Amino acid sequence: MESYTLKESKPILKVFVYIFLGIWAIINLFPIYFMFTFSLKSNEEIFGSNIIGLPKHWLWSNFTSAMKTGNMGLYFFNSLLVTTLAIGISLMAALMACYAITRIRWKLSGLANAFFMLGLTIPIQASIVPVYVILSKAHWLNKYSTLIVPYSAFALSMGILICTGFMSEIPMALDEAARIDGCGLFGTFFKIILPLMKPAFSTVGVYSYLQCWNEFMFANVFISDSFHRTLPVGIKALSGAYTTDWGPIGAALVIATFPTLIVYIFLSGKITSSFIAGAVKG
């Protein structure tokens, strides 16, 4: 390589870079470590001398109380259900809308696209008052669909933006060839475009997941019964019930966080590259 002609930065500078990156990594990992250790401790340990060390007695009963009293298992399932369905619905709607906008030629397609892009700037709070009033009048609060439908709607704009980027890379000649072979617009979409758009699924999925899994305001306002709570609302309720007992709260935080993190650790390369694809395509 010709790298010897390049100016190498001074070794001391390099060390500083690594120290800086290392410190930032510790700052990012520490809360996860802290959460894990105090989820397994009793109050005496947390409040006593052993605040940041590994637990001396591994108190798994904290997890039992988080699951039993705190219902974290149910809330986890609720979050998973709501998020998965919202991602599925918004992805399908985004793919279809994107196909109509970018692959079919018509006069107002640009306008339709601009219309959907409004959703990128509109805050989720903007619609909360009317939606709440209508849902409560229609007795539609406290259902899974109360959250699934708004979440799908709010993930839609980003989904369309990302899909547009991916779809523009599929050559138009493919569509034309399919049409000549007698494939209708619907057939072209399902048989040609959809299978080629698979890489977009994971990118849209990552962005929508970040939006839905952690959403708190709608969940907090629209869900008041304990059966349909999602994780964020469940944790808030649990922390209200256990104000002085830290262990079970820690356990609840671990239950809410670790499954995601474990999946992330195994797929982190794929997840970050999906996210990056979204940034480049968007």
Add this chain to the structure above:
Amino acid sequence: MEEIKNIKKQRRKRDIEKGLAIFVFLLPGLLLFISILIAPIAVSLYRSLYDWNGFSEGTFIGFNNYIELFTNGSIKFITSLKNSLILAFFSVFIQLPLALLLALLLGRGVKREKTFLSIFFMPVLISTVVIGQLWLKIYNPDYGLLNRFLDAVNLGHLKHVWVGDVKTALGSIIVPTVWQYVGYHMLLMYAGVKGVDIDLREAAMLDGATKWQVDKYIIIPIIKPILRVSVIFAVTGSLKTYDLVRILTEGGPFQSTEVPSTLLENMLFLRNRYGMGSTISVMLIILCFAFALLITAAFKEKDD
């Protein structure tokens, strides 16, 4: 003649099929989008001109809600706006530069680049509510990490009731908020940095440019569109903050840390003032769009 007719017929059939396809393909998206976003916003606009408790008909009061929002100090809208803007300031001037620095350093290709990248993105994946609970444990006045750390290093006089003190409450919200999303912006910017042609980087360095000069004169100008998006997200995100305020301070002490979203919720559930709630919604939309346009304009100006 027959043939022309036939062609016309076929074309007509095609047009109908096309129109139908456009309609069908747009339908799910439009239904979702209009029913959850556009129609409710129209209702919000309309209801923001009413004194309305959500269930009666309400009375039309023109722009009185807007006037009251800015003049009635007990609503705390000005305070909430100020808090959001302070948060936006820290996001733009602390969070984004840090994210950019990390993105540039990683973009140069350091050892274990992917590992660092993955670790830095982790806080983004954790629910804000979880982060809030964790920080509550850090801020706890008696047993929290922060105060005990200060005790341990003999700085006991700096101890505070962090989230309960008017002086430190807002800061206690800003720190975790800024921290959590550094990774998000870093990854966006990193994507841009990696998108820069490697030849450009090498050519500049062959000409004797240092790594910092390459970053400053080549990389940053190229990733400007991404920086613009980041700034817009950071500012509109600050205007929309809700989660950490609800978890850490509930808008207190003495409503000093209210943000527009928590006020909005209070209007619905504590005061039954749905008209005023709608007014706050409308103000949020206006502010988000105004800032987005302003930022876009500012970036354009710099280009010229």
